[in-house]
Amino acid sequence: MRRDFLVPLGFVLASLIFLVLPSGTQRSIGHMVRSSVLMPFIRINETVTRGRARAQDFDILRNQMDSLLTFAAAQSTLAEENTQLRGLLSLRNREPSRFVATTIIRSGTSGAENVFQVDAGSEAGVLRFGPVMTEVGLLGQIQEVYSHRALGFDWSHREFRVSAMTVDGRIHGLVQSQPGTFREQDRMVLRGTAYLSELEVGTELVTSGRGGTYPRGIRIGWVSEVAETLAGWSHSYYVDPAVYPGQVTHALVGAGPIRSFPFEPEEPSR
Amino acid sequence: MNPRMGSGFYLVSGLVLFHLFLRVGLGFGTETPDLCVMAVLLGSRSLSVPAASALGFALGVLEDAFATASFGASVFAMTLVGAVGAKVCSRYDSATLRFLTMYFLVGKWTRDLLAWVVSDAAARSPFVEQMFIASPLMALYAAAAGVAARLLFASAFREA
Numbered sequence: 558m559r560r561d562f563l564v565p566l567g568f569v570l571a572s573l574i575f576l577v578l579p580s581g582t583q584r585s586i587g588h589m590v591r592s593s594v595l596m597p598f599i600r601i602n603e604t605v606t607r608g609r610a611r612a613q614d615f616d617i618l619r620n621q622m623d624s625l626l627t628f629a630a631a632q633s634t635l636a637e638e639n640t641q642l643r644g645l646l647s648l649r650n651r652e653p654s655r656f657v658a659t660t661i662i663r664s665g666t667s668g669a670e671n672v673f674q675v676d677a678g679s680e681a682g683v684l685r686f687g688p689v690m691t692e693v694g695l696l697g698q699i700q701e702v703y704s705h706r707a708l709g710f711d712w713s714h715r716e717f718r719v720s721a722m723t724v725d726g727r728i729h730g731l732v733q734s735q736p737g738t739f740r741e742q743d744r745m746v747l748r749g750t751a752y753l754s755e756l757e758v759g760t761e762l763v764t765s766g767r768g769g770t771y772p773r774g775i776r777i778g779w780v781s782e783v784a785e786t787l788a789g790w791s792h793s794y795y796v797d798p799a800v801y802p803g804q805v806t807h808a809l810v811g812a813g814p815i816r817s818f819p820f821e822p823e824e825p826s827r
Numbered sequence: 828m829n830p831r832m833g834s835g836f837y838l839v840s841g842l843v844l845f846h847l848f849l850r851v852g853l854g855f856g857t858e859t860p861d862l863c864v865m866a867v868l869l870g871s872r873s874l875s876v877p878a879a880s881a882l883g884f885a886l887g888v889l890e891d892a893f894a895t896a897s898f899g900a901s902v903f904a905m906t907l908v909g910a911v912g913a914k915v916c917s918r919y920d921s922a923t924l925r926f927l928t929m930y931f932l933v934g935k936w937t938r939d940l941l942a943w944v945v946s947d948a949a950a951r952s953p954f955v956e957q958m959f960i961a962s963p964l965m966a967l968y969a970a971a972a973g974v975a976a977r978l979l980f981a982s983a984f985r986e987a
Binding site: 560561562564565568569571572573574575576577578580583586587590591594595598599601602605606662663664665666667668669670672674700708710714715716736738739740 | 847848849850851852853854855856857858859861875876877879880881883884887888889890891892893894895896897898899900901902903906907910942945946947949950952953956961
């Protein structure tokens with residue numbers, strides 16, 4: 558009778574301790590479970606995702622490649638002009654960013670709605686806080702890096718923040734997620750824009766590069782409507798995302814400037 | 828292993844594996860019923876209170892492996908559901924279809940409620956929408972799946 562009470566009580570206390578463990582320890586436990594018991598299921602997910610991508614219509618891929626080739630051809634002289642202008646202004650060359658192509662693995666377990674795993678880690682140069690993007694825009698950010706895998710969250714995560722600006726660089730602000738009443742209603746909101754600089758519906762927003770976490774110029778989304786106005790102070794706007802996280806199967810992960818490659822494999826940050 | 832105990836063990840293990848296959852292997856979310864909590868509720872029918880809480884604890888750790896916010900919420904909820912489920916089943920006749928339906932329904936809703944209570948306030952959905960709209964629907968879905976499994980695997984259910 559005493560055992561019937563004490564043992565479950567012990568498990569309940571242990572589960573409460575799980576809740577208050579330091580985040581580094583929580584990450585280690587999660588990683589241990591993912592890389593042992595759940596690994597066969599993660600491998601299945603990888604196989605299915607890759608198979609699905611291979612089955613994508615050839616014509617769509619052909620069209621995407623044609624568009625990219627056209628774009629690259631139109632910009633071919635830009636690099637040369639940029640180098641010349643920088644030389645004239647005595648500006649240092651900007652370090653080119655390097656990206657690693659990865660498969661996005663999503664779990665449907667509770668609490669993992671805005672989390673994904675990628676099949677590349679520190680050995681491929683993936684860095685903590687590196688941006689994750691697709692061909693249409695910004696998906697999220699890497700949070701934990703291991704040797705062959707990394708864990709990240711998408712823009713619907715409550716901790717997501719990105720410095721944003723309009724394409725012409727005139728208006729700046731901070732984009733963050735705003736949870737909806739239901740998960741499907743999660744959206745982004747642009748805060749901190751100057752009160753006198755109003756944005757039209759449909760204005761495109763890109764990363765501004767401030768803070769150095771995200772490279773400048775990655776598309777975030779488009780202004781959809783005014784969210785809030787603080788009289789005489791600032792406007793906030795809802796933003797339609799460029800990327801819907803549930804649809805993404807492949808993405809590019811920022812791996813830092815080319816000059817610093819190869820990176821030393823690192824332990825996940827505590 | 829006792830063959831009668833064995834059939835229940837295989838049913839619970841099968842539910843857990845199928846749950847992980849659907850949710851982690853194929854990446855389905857709430858499109859599929861929560862078979863993990865069904866496994867805990869079924870296992871609790873034939874297990875002692877300490878063993879049922881251990882089962883809930885272990886499956887909760889699996890559930891939380893991908894959680895970045897509120898890590899441990901599933902562990903806490905599943906542990907309590909396992910322990911209370913075993914206690915309830917030891918007091919009532921848990922073989923009837925009516926009991927099982929209510930047991931699954933209330934069990935899943937309770938699991939969601941407990942997880943909501945200990946979740947990070949900034950990460951969880953508003954209480955009314957979560958507990959009175961989304962969660963009852965998911966509980967109904969899980970209970971339907973549990974009853975369907977009961978009808979399909981009637982012999983194993985007598986033991987599980």
